Amino acid sequence: MAEQAIKIDGVTKRYGEFVAVDDVNLEINKGEFFSLLGPSGCGKTTTLRMLAGFEVPTEGRILLEGEPVEKVPPHKRNVNMVFQSYALFEHLDVEGNVAFGLKRKKTPKAEIQTRVADALELVDLSSRAKSRAGELSGGQRQRVALARALVNRPQVLLLDEPLGALDLKLRRQMQIELKQIQREVGITFVYVTHDQEEALSMSDRIAVMSDGRVVQCGAPEEIYEHPSEEFVAGFIGISNLLQGKAEGQGRVRVGGNSLPVPDLPSDFRTGDPVQIAVRPEKVAVDEIGNDNEKIQPGMFTVDGEIESMVYLGVGNQLTLKLASGGRLVALEQATYRVQSDDQWQVGQQVRVGWHPEHCMVLS
Ligand SMILES: Nc1ncnc2c1ncn2[C@@H]1O[C@H](COP(=O)(O)OP(=O)(O)O)[C@@H](O)[C@H]1O
Ligand SMILES: [Mg+2]
Incomplete structure (x- = not known):
């Protein structure tokens, strides 16, 4: 069995009466590229912030490598977060930006040097080490933000719509690069996006969220080929939705037609309403x-x-x-x-x- 990096156990987050995250249960494996996918406001960022330690769950437990962390402050968790609006220090060069956290932690100089060089190589920015942040393109800035997180060698990297500010072409290119980097470093990635294509192309597994809940969790093919409900079928790609009634023997009556539906579970009884979808x-x-x-x-x-x-x-x-x-x-x-x-x-x-x-x- 794969080793577990994260366990989210019955986690709920309320703001007053409002339920932002509603009884979420997830287990994320070490080295996995795991995505939280869903429309704006469904609770993705809140879930990520609880993993980072910026928010405390109202109910439930969060375990990192088996250790409960609800009471552990962000800087004592071995996780790092990359935000959509990656605030770089404009007056520092690329190296200075990436080294910033290590310097603050009083890491020895020689170690900082090698770790920064390694991180920059990983994101393919070695040649821009001395460039000022202000001189970089959007894609390069995004890479600096990534290097700044990776240099800490976290167990888990949390990424909140990190490519959201990039134009489509650069975004597609960065998706491929990000996935390659993740494979190379083998760190667990928890990736938040509202872009279904992005989630499908990058993830090992996806949790689809709606209204604070996880409505389905599985591999991209599984989510696409076997959506559990109308919301998932509609959110992930487009679908033809058909309403029918079970006829028995794996058939469903839709309008004037009797459709063969081999996937129809046997607990559907004749006359039961069935919703089916065809891509x-x-x-x-x-x-x-x-x-x-x-x-x-x-x-x-x-x-x-x-x-x-x-x-x-x-x-x-x-x-x-x-x-x-x-x-x-x-x-x-x-x-x-x-x-x-x-x-x-x-x-x-x-x-x-x-x-x-x-x-x-x-x-
Ligand atoms: N600090 C907060 N106080 C009150 N409501 C919040 C707070 N943070 C988030 N919310 C609400 O919780 C819901 C989920 O937010 P969020 O996790 O940011 O969604 P997503 O990242 O999926 O777009 C939204 O309706 C948002 O307005
Ligand atoms: Mg968000």
């Missing part, structure tokens, strides 16, 4: 009378009509009106074909299908 990228659309190029054997199919089409560059997003009632969104990836013979027309009659395994059952 737009799993929905195939074919011309009627075509030799079924995209509709594959084993797919469940219905007839429909193209109601609207949005060109996205990487593909088309089609809104389909089903003959049996209701609408579905399909995301059609642009393919390798040089000549596109898929010029869909609004109003065109089509066949719509998906593999039954791609029907996700939400609770």
Whole structure:
């Protein structure tokens, strides 16, 4: 079993009557890249601040490597926090910024030198060691902030939307770098973000939060392929939500159709309401009378009509009106074909299908 870095045990944080964090239970392994993901105001920062020691839980316990720390002040915890607005000392150079904490702790000079040099190498800033903070770009400033935390060699690094201030392109690049650095140093990262793509691409595991609670915790694939409820299915990517009734034998009646749903738990009884979801990228659309190029054997199919089409560059997003009632969104990836013979027309009659395994059952 993996060694445990953090245990959050029944933690609640109230501000007066308001419940910011509501009975959160999480176990985070050593060396894990763990993300807290959720919309603004769901309690991510508050959870992180309790791990850092800036806030005290109203109820529950926090253990770092098995030791209860609720009463341990921030500077006595072996954790470091990187904030979104990384305040650097503008008058100091990069080295001075990174060395600041170690100097204050009266670390021997020679040790400071090697540790600062190591940290700067890790974030690829050795060549800017003598630059003043004020001369750096956004991405470089972010790296200094990271080096400043890593130089302390914490057990756990807490990162609160650290890439939030960067533009999209730099952000994507820093995501890859940050993940590489985490692998290299092997420190446990607890990463806060409201960006689902960021969480999916970087994390070993994700805890999805809503209204102070953890609604689902699991590996990125698990969260994406098997969202536990409507909130998760909607927050992580987009989903087609379908309301139906269980029919027994792994089938669900939706409108005029009986859908095969292999994932339907056996405790659903005939007539029970079921909510299912299908990801737009799993929905195939074919011309009627075509030799079924995209509709594959084993797919469940219905007839429909193209109601609207949005060109996205990487593909088309089609809104389909089903003959049996209701609408579905399909995301059609642009393919390798040089000549596109898929010029869909609004109003065109089509066949719509998906593999039954791609029907996700939400609770
Ligand atoms: N010191 C505080 N006093 C009162 N309410 C707070 C305080 N800190 C946070 N909150 C509230 O708790 C909720 C969760 O906040 P926060 O953890 O910052 O959310 P997130 O980081 O997910 O956006 C928000 O509604 C916020 O307004
Ligand atoms: Mg926050």
